[in-house]
Amino acid sequence: MNPTFSPLLPADSGAHIGIAGAGLLGQLLAWQLSMKGFQVSLFDAASASSPNSAAHTAAGMLAPISEAAVAGPEVYTMGLYGLKRWQTWLGQLGPQASQCFHRQGSLLVAHPQDECELQQFLADTRCLNNEPDCAINSLNQAQLQQLEPDLSQQFRSGLLLEPEGHLDNREILEYLRQVLQSNKVAYHEQTPVEVAPYTLKAINTAQQWRFDLVIDCRGAGARHSNRGLRGVRGETLHLQTTEVHFIRPVRLMHPRYQLYVVPKPDHRFVIGATQIESEDTSPISVQSSLELSSAVYTLAPAFAEARILEAGVNLRPAFSDNLPQCFSRPGLLTANGLFRHGYLLAPAFVDHLLAQISQSAPSPFASYLPTHHHYDEPVYE
Numbered sequence: 001m002n003p004t005f006s007p008l009l010p011a012d013s014g015a016h017i018g019i020a021g022a023g024l025l026g027q028l029l030a031w032q033l034s035m036k037g038f039q040v041s042l043f044d045a046a047s048a049s050s051p052n053s054a055a056h057t058a059a060g061m062l063a064p065i066s067e068a069a070v071a072g073p074e075v076y077t078m079g080l081y082g083l084k085r086w087q088t089w090l091g092q093l094g095p096q097a098s099q100c101f102h103r104q105g106s107l108l109v110a111h112p113q114d115e116c117e118l119q120q121f122l123a124d125t126r127c128l129n130n131e132p133d134c135a136i137n138s139l140n141q142a143q144l145q146q147l148e149p150d151l152s153q154q155f156r157s158g159l160l161l162e163p164e165g166h167l168d169n170r171e172i173l174e175y176l177r178q179v180l181q182s183n184k185v186a187y188h189e190q191t192p193v194e195v196a197p198y199t200l201k202a203i204n205t206a207q208q209w210r211f212d213l214v215i216d217c218r219g220a221g222a223r224h225s226n227r228g229l230r231g232v233r234g235e236t237l238h239l240q241t242t243e244v245h246f247i248r249p250v251r252l253m254h255p256r257y258q259l260y261v262v263p264k265p266d267h268r269f270v271i272g273a274t275q276i277e278s279e280d281t282s283p284i285s286v287q288s289s290l291e292l293s294s295a296v297y298t299l300a301p302a303f304a305e306a307r308i309l310e311a312g313v314n315l316r317p318a319f320s321d322n323l324p325q326c327f328s329r330p331g332l333l334t335a336n337g338l339f340r341h342g343y344l345l346a347p348a349f350v351d352h353l354l355a356q357i358s359q360s361a362p363s364p365f366a367s368y369l370p371t372h373h374h375y376d377e378p379v380y381e
Contacts, residue, residue: 030185054316056314108253260273316338
């Protein structure tokens, strides 16, 4: 059993907090803490003009039902919270940011020979039947075509997961950077740091900074100093075409993989499927590229003329149960392990951390996200 986490700092105390890692979690924490009156400094090993975080290469899906099929009811509960929280947060970032939130559900389809995968999905999500807001609608071919006219007519049936949505994640990251600048958050780019209680030290120089609290949320970059944290390789293709129009994410259910296609602004699409237990960050493989390209072509043959803008590879940070965890010791809080649920679970995780830091009401997710009172000393190779 882990003891109850003690609040660290009261809100509006003017305390100075240093955050290591400017990915999605780091930026959201910096934003929320600065809004509560804390002085915040944000450190990142990359450059703001050349982001290399999992948040940048991600598809930005908000898919609590889809993920719960393999991850469990905790992800569903926190994911539903995330859907509502994102809508509120983006409203706070401004009217343009609000346009980055889309909630038209997501679509699951399978080739005629693989339609048993749809039935298996319904079986895997049966535990959610009595959960609030869990609406899964079966569709026939005509209904599929009505929802997504550019979808191949070979698909005879599908599932519409009504509560789900997606984000224009790269645009949101840009809005976050702008508001952090407005809130006078000190941003130290291209500054990899060593993490210790109350202290961040630049790896490439002798410079160091003292804080009232240090938060370590470096993602996979912290795996050498977090016991049990691993990196899970993910690969994506970013396509552009004016020949295909989807308004919602489409998942292709297949016995070997689940391809997802997520629409983005400017006629772009993010295509992904791979989840490889490897910490290799080399470029995308020929096999993965062929599988992704072939699968997306079967979804809509007009993708044949799409242009490949980029092939993304990144590591998703994960613990053994694939749920986020936080660890505490005086002067240091580490938060990590969002796995492939980054945008989905970030709001619940951020609000959970804020509840610990600022002495607010108890976190509703304390049973899902217990705080462990130990932290391995950083070890750098």
